[in-house]
Amino acid sequence: MRLLSARIDFSDSDNPGGPRLRCAFGTPRQTLVAHGLAQVRPVLNAVQAAAAQGFWCVGYLRYEAAPAFDAALAVHAGPVADGPVAWFAVYDEALPWPRDDDASAGTAQVQWQAACPRPVFDAALERIQRAIAEGELYQVNFTAPLRGALRGGPGSDAALALFAALRRAQPGGYAAWIDTGDEQVLSVSPELFFDWRAGRILTRPMKGTAPRGTTPAEDAAQAGALRTSAKERAENVMVVDLLRNDLSRIAEPFSVRVPRLFHTEALPTVWQMTSDVEARTRAGTTLADVFAALFPCGSVTGAPKVRAMQMIRALEPQARGVYCGALGVVRPSEQGIRATFNVPIRTVTVRGAAVRCGIGSGITADAAPDAEWQEWRHKRAFVERASMPFDLLETLALEGGHLRHAAEHLQRLAGAAAHFGTPWDAAQVQHCLHQLAQAHPQGLWRVRLLLDTQGQARAEAFAMDASSPRPVRLQLADRPLMEVHGEFVRFKTTRRAHYDAFTPMQPGVFDTVLWNAEGEITECTRGNVALMIEGRWVTPPLACGLLPGVGRALALREGRLTEAVVRVEDLPLVQGWAFVNSLRGWMGAERV
Template sequence: MTAVAVTALIDFAQPQGAAGERLRYAFGAPLRLLQADTLAEVKPLLEQVQAEALAGRWCLGHVAYEAAPAFDAALRVHPATGPLAWFAVFDAALPWPEDELLPSGAAAAVQQPVKIRWDSGPERAAFTRDIEAIQAAIAAGDCYQINHTAQLEGQLLQGSPLALYAALRRAQPGGYSAFLDTGTRQLLSVSPELFFDWDGSKLLVRPMKGTAVRGATPEQDQAHADALLSSAKERAENVMIVDLIRNDLSRIALPHSVKVPRLFHREALPTIWQMTSDVTADSRPGTTLADVFGALFPCGSITGAPKVQAMRLIHELEPVPRGAYCGAIGVLRPGGHATFNVAIRTVTAQGQRLSCGIGSGITSGATAEGEWQEWRHKLAFLDRASEPFELLETLALADGQLRHRSEHLARLQRAADHFGYPLDQAALLAQLQALVAAHPQGLWRVRLLLDAQGRAQVQAFAMEASPAQVTLALAPQPFEAAQGEFVRYKTTRRAHYDAAAPTQPGVFDAILWNSRGELTECTRGNLALQIDGQWLTPALSCGLLDGVGRETALREGRLQEAVLRVEDLQRATGLAFLNSLRGWIPARLA
């Protein structure tokens, strides 16, 4: 099969198509490139893009946030540092690329591990001041909601932009994903938010407003999803933008055709729940792509309401242009059907330099602490993609028997499902059986790894018997990673644990605790306290790994779950460290 140079990729959900239907294609060398560098050029470019599509061609591109004044001079933005709009025109789409379709060396580039160093982002004190300024503007009646954002800067230390795009798609699957190579920079978008889908008549806009973190257990996850739907703040945030978009759509809609067929719909992303609503309309005859952008752009979900006042305050608070972030990236297929995302969860690459925006909608009920935590949860997709990791299980092999094999494989399957790693259980069992056959006697530590491509590796290492008792020390500060997915699932991404490991001589492990003062776990196993004659272990909702040894002790009735606090250590009459590898080890507090 002939290799082709892939310069653009599109992997969009089809919101007005059948369930699960996707528009997924690659594109080679473009017929021509269209670019607008001034406001006066934006509308003519969109008219030309639509003409190309009506003539039977594919058009992929983006419109930057700073193009907004091209549609309404009252919208305030910073001077742009890149094109206001850019589109590539193609005569045909190619199948979604498999490795053999990529040019020489590109297949290896896609598979190459990616490593990124990101800056620390906005300063916490400055963030709080911005939230206070927004709240003051809301209290003064200047606006109802402001979408506040900041730019993170980073450096691509290893891998290519195409490999980073592949990693981002694994981290944030589904949605409206696109890769655009403009020659001087690459846009890597894995946005979950639809801006609009327009077939020339029917218009659908699906704003995404309202966020909740995913839970540590199925029960907690459902509770968080239910709380999102019932939250007055989150519902208000959503309905304000729905009203704004209804008003925007009315400018190009047939009379009485603007509808809201679906309000407050939950969508599950890997690390957060998001709330969306659908706003539909029938466009007036003669409506053009430039008219659609003129009515809707930028999407109200990334400005706030009212739009003019919101963008004025954004201009005052945010010191740099947003660029492609918070603009729109999309495709026009032959015939003119247009689908654009809201370019959130979008990375811009220029050489080794990377930038990525993060933001949230601020309403009167928002707090600086709550929004700060929301930003952290939204950035989890970057954390996933910024460094390769493997799923990890550690088992004890004693005299030819793998301890708790089925429980470890079940937990590995849960992690594989969460991260989207393919797992062939039959092939993995065959590897484990071969390993057991090669180590029929003695005590061994078995390390099982599964990478993002589904490749499994198992190794055995000689292990000494567990000590009769160990010493544990309370970590000196809260464990900031307690609510993250790299705590809830066992992987080779362990820097957060290594940083919390004890350094005192004779201390076996550290007792971790979260920012609420709740005990969680140790860096290498779970924790048990005996209080009032009963053995208790921290609840999963506190932020910890569901260890197989812990799971076994709970199932056997030896342990009960409870929310335990740091001060409970002083009244505990017993202390233990436990995991599947070492079993139950009595402990004392340093």
């Protein structure tokens, strides 16, 4: 197999839902590298010249390249420890994307550690907001790295496997994999920095974030709240104004315009707000001129850019590296060249076994520490999803050769597959279950139906005792489950460490009743919970953070249950308990 050193999977900026630029690259004919600031402009000039001659150029600029264009842009001084400030490979041609890409990638695992404890985070926000109150600036994009160790194979093999997982976790957008030999850059950024062709330049800054909802109605409400949030709109407008000013440096007079403002985009774990700013570039504008006008993108600095970058250097103790720089492709076109770069957020860099991924957000005058901290948690969900292999899971009862509530379980599994971007073949899954049922025509069995990342189903059957003890004993968790609103609670998978941490240790205790940070009861670790209060059976609503169990849904449909928020402080009012899931049905319970 021919060695591949880069892959590009870019959305068409003018037609995001249309055909993608999806290609791979073999051994480069040459590399263009800037180890110091004085070499950055010459490298960009060489890239433009190569593309004009018919070659493809793929590469990146680190955030620390900024002073090459303006000495007032503050970054951490001196050489960047983890690589050159600019790197591009020049290729004779673009190759087809490998057909067996995901199937041959294998698996990779990363255990991440955050580098910014909450007290450090709070202190940084306080300092930023004090500077805003004193009129120094309007906004600062504050970031910190996650660091970890990569396991799963030698060097670039593990990095490529992680890239495949990242693309499944964050599909679409502007994805790229670059292997320089010393490091691998794995970007699944949803943000377009700029697309420049035929004298037209388009930028699409991304500013404004909201979490995805746990139900379709809540999801729509989150999107609506983002679109109408005064804080998020103000944050977006600040960056739009900054980009308009930056573009004016290379634009024909009166050509800068904003054709789209406050557009919400649905990503797997968050809603993001983007706006379009475009212009016609002046005759004679070069690629280096474009970078001199725009780099770094205002969405990852703040406003005004010079003062914001000074604050960033003071608050962030390390270089950002490729994160928040620019990564993209410069290629030949009928009109000369076409340059498309992303803003490398949602980007992982790998050096040996060491991995790094930056997370951040824009801090404004009315930013609330708790809300910003939660935004960081939502933004890092994509990399956490990709960093540990998992299968989608359904647990069914097989009794006398009949699969109980199979249609409901398959519907839920299909929903999980859609959420995680897992290929879904209903006929293949049903055939897998049918074969298992035929092999176990008698008795009671617990069936584990698994769907892997390639969409391949497998099923396992385990003998089950029909005489489960009743009532079962339940204990209350001694601390809140912090991940209640995460996707590994809302969808059933084999990733269960957050549940396993609450496994009962006391003999005779069947399960643990969980509750969230707001003190609301949510579910048990293996099923839903029902509580009798004031003579009626209730179960927590999905908004509290819990799995939408099949048994729970059936009980709600039958009218046996209604939804109601129950707090830990309300538990003395509980007159009865029940454990509910599809496998075991309705089981009377008592609290230890």
